[in-house]
Amino acid sequence: MRSSGALGRRLPSAIAKQLVLALFAVICLFPVYYLFVTAFKSQGEYLRNLFGLPLNPVLENFATVFRGRRFLRWFANSVILMSGSVLASLMIAILAAYAFARMRFRGRDGLLGFILVLMIVPPVVMVIPLFKIMVALRILNTYPSVIVIYAGLTLPFSIYMLSSFFRTIPEAIIDSARIDGCRDLRLIRSIAVPLSAPALITVVLVNALWVWNELLIAVIFLQRDELKTLMVGLTIFKSRYNLDIPVTMAGLALATVPMLALYFAGQKHFIRGLVAGAVK
Amino acid sequence: MSRLKPYLFIAPALLVIALIFFYPVAEVFRTSLLRVSGRTSSFVGLGNYRSLFADQVFLAAIRHNARLLLAVPALLAVSLVLGILLFEGGAGFRFYRTVVFLPYIISIPVVGIVFGYIFQLNGILNQLLRAAGLGALAADWLGSSRFALWTIMGVVIWKEFGFGVVLFLARLMSVDEELYEAARIEGAGWLQVLVRITIPQLATVIEFFVVIMIITMLSWVFNYVYVMTSGGPGTSTMVTEYYIYLMAFRYNLQGPAAAASIVLLAVTVILILFRANISRRIELE
Numbered sequence: 398m399r400s401s402g403a404l405g406r407r408l409p410s411a412i413a414k415q416l417v418l419a420l421f422a423v424i425c426l427f428p429v430y431y432l433f434v435t436a437f438k439s440q441g442e443y444l445r446n447l448f449g450l451p452l453n454p455v456l457e458n459f460a461t462v463f464r465g466r467r468f469l470r471w472f473a474n475s476v477i478l479m480s481g482s483v484l485a486s487l488m489i490a491i492l493a494a495y496a497f498a499r500m501r502f503r504g505r506d507g508l509l510g511f512i513l514v515l516m517i518v519p520p521v522v523m524v525i526p527l528f529k530i531m532v533a534l535r536i537l538n539t540y541p542s543v544i545v546i547y548a549g550l551t552l553p554f555s556i557y558m559l560s561s562f563f564r565t566i567p568e569a570i571i572d573s574a575r576i577d578g579c580r581d582l583r584l585i586r587s588i589a590v591p592l593s594a595p596a597l598i599t600v601v602l603v604n605a606l607w608v609w610n611e612l613l614i615a616v617i618f619l620q621r622d623e624l625k626t627l628m629v630g631l632t633i634f635k636s637r638y639n640l641d642i643p644v645t646m647a648g649l650a651l652a653t654v655p656m657l658a659l660y661f662a663g664q665k666h667f668i669r670g671l672v673a674g675a676v677k
Numbered sequence: 678m679s680r681l682k683p684y685l686f687i688a689p690a691l692l693v694i695a696l697i698f699f700y701p702v703a704e705v706f707r708t709s710l711l712r713v714s715g716r717t718s719s720f721v722g723l724g725n726y727r728s729l730f731a732d733q734v735f736l737a738a739i740r741h742n743a744r745l746l747l748a749v750p751a752l753l754a755v756s757l758v759l760g761i762l763l764f765e766g767g768a769g770f771r772f773y774r775t776v777v778f779l780p781y782i783i784s785i786p787v788v789g790i791v792f793g794y795i796f797q798l799n800g801i802l803n804q805l806l807r808a809a810g811l812g813a814l815a816a817d818w819l820g821s822s823r824f825a826l827w828t829i830m831g832v833v834i835w836k837e838f839g840f841g842v843v844l845f846l847a848r849l850m851s852v853d854e855e856l857y858e859a860a861r862i863e864g865a866g867w868l869q870v871l872v873r874i875t876i877p878q879l880a881t882v883i884e885f886f887v888v889i890m891i892i893t894m895l896s897w898v899f900n901y902v903y904v905m906t907s908g909g910p911g912t913s914t915m916v917t918e919y920y921i922y923l924m925a926f927r928y929n930l931q932g933p934a935a936a937a938s939i940v941l942l943a944v945t946v947i948l949i950l951f952r953a954n955i956s957r958r959i960e961l962e
Contacts, residue, residue: 414762418769421759422776425839428791429779431801448801489689496686505683512690514949515698517889519896521918522938523701525708525925530696549697552690581682610784612900613918617926628786632904635790642794649787660782664775671781671840672847 432653435646443643458647468648470623471630477540478615478626479608482547483601486555489548490600494559495585499571509560516553520613528617538621546614551604558603558673562596563589599670602663606656627652702942708935725936735937737912738920741826745894745916748830752890753883755834756841761875763842764849774846778839785836789904792832793819819905822913829901829914837893841886848882849875888952896945917941 435443437454446452462468496502497509527546528537536542566589574588590597615626625633631645631652638644660667709725711718729735763773780788795801796818803815818828856878860870899918902908908915908923917937924934 414765415768418759418762418773421755422773424835425776425780428788428795428835429783431795432787432791447804489693493687493690496683500683500686502680502683508687512694515694517892517945517949517952518698518702519918519941519945521896521899521921522705522942523698524922525931525935525938526701526704527697528925529704530700545693546697549693552694552697556690581686606782610786612784612786612903613922616903617922628784631786631790635793645790646794649790653783653787656782656784660779661775664778667782668778668843668847672844 432646433650435643436650438643440641440643458643459651461641461644462648462651467622468630468634468651471625471627472651474540474619474624475609475627478543478547479605481540481544482551482608483604485544485548486551486604487597487600490552490555490559491585491590493552494556494563495581495589497556497560498563499589509556512553513557514553516557520550524613524617531618538619538624540624543614543618546618547608547611550614551607554670555600555604558596558600558670559593561673562593566592595666595669598663599666599673602659602666603670605659606667609656705935705938705942708931709939711932711935713931721932725932726940729933729936729940732933734912734915735917735920735933738915738917741914741916742895742898744826745830745833745898746891748834748894749887749890752834752838752841753887755838756845756886757879757883759838759842760845760849761871763846764875774843777842780836781839781843783836785900786904788832788836789901792828792835793905796828820910822910825906825910825914829898829905832905833894833898833901837890841890844882844886845879848879852878885952888948892945892948895948896941 431448434448434451436458437451437456438446439453439455439457442451442453442455497505531537531542534542570588570592571584574584579587610628611626612628612632615629619625619629631648634648635645638648710720710722712721712724759773759777763770763777797803798815798817798820800818802818806812806815816824818824852874856874857870860874865873896918898916899922902914902916902919903922906914908919918941921934921937921941924930924937
């Protein structure tokens, strides 16, 4: 990158760079492209035209997906579990993160460090005892059981993000509120939370994505068909429409669109959340 | 009262974490020392661990997780190259960052099913190979025990490398401009800047990424296997998590499943300690 470098020498390397980037862009985009174009092809066209743009786009596949209401049921289940667990995780984490960031107590730092480590423990390790607990409490195959599990599994990340954000709120703001007679709960509601909007959005987006895409817990804890989540439903869907690939693709496309929309709307927040912890 | 207050604030979180993490881990450890049959169970010490390491399927699962580790250097190389290319600027920076991170957003079941079709015997990949006159290379990528694990590895790389790119990019963008300025004034060449500044600045993030990816390959690949191959053909794509799932929920062999869970947890914990050591060093810097 010498500033005296002749244009003749920089140009080829710039072109080479663009070629490498373009190649990887194609590799990343192709499966996504294939998924969406196939969803709009009839079975006949798909067999003739494997990965071109649809020449006669059809919406039939989507109609087939919605037939029988199973798909809508799965979709609704995923939305319910996602909203419930993201909200629960957020509420519990706000309280804890405020204490970790803004109060002094014995064992604080050690406890926080320990909670953060839990982020990486594979859920499969906890699944056998959790299953027994849910059976004993007779809440297997219910929304609350899975909401609690998801809220618990996402808590370490939520606490981590929020406590590091709460720590950056200037002491002066908190102090002056205290002098005005603000108690802690009101402080959280009217100062800490409103000032932490970016961190809250990050926590909500990252957890929503995680819960929406989760498979293992959903497979084990929600076995009744009317309780299955979208991700589990898709794997069933695939075996049912094994030969009608466009119908399966329409289902996959519908399951992917909500997360794509969230990603494009909040890319900055997603990226901040997912790289948090590695980059200071 | 005010001394107790912090504990009241963290109590709900601790309660849920105890229920979802602490109790299950303790219980799974206890179960790993028992032989469970029906409602009765008896203490068998390390019996479950002994039979676990005598089980060819479990040993195969461990071998496969180990083989998946080969994806880590590939992931590192690809993410590093793209991260640095994007950092060095050029047209379309934002576009490429968005695109490269896209696979990380899409769920594994969706990714697994789409790639399942791409890698089918009559799927796109083989059709492209045939069209290019390379029909001899066409294969049943997920249906043959020779290729299935490698195919899964390829899909994991496709899905995860964007994470590395974004990670490296974020780190590079926070590097002090002056370092590069100084190097330019000294007349350092592109390669020198890369070796003397860029790579050293990335060192801790590279370590972080490598550890996270090792953990991913050892203990976060269940979804790929469940969706694409169910461990097959035969046991050619059996991995530790899938083995635990089958033992516990298909064959109801809780003792061995719990023992395998403890083995998996132990490996993960060792890696986490290693990682904690890294972040402590990052903080000291």
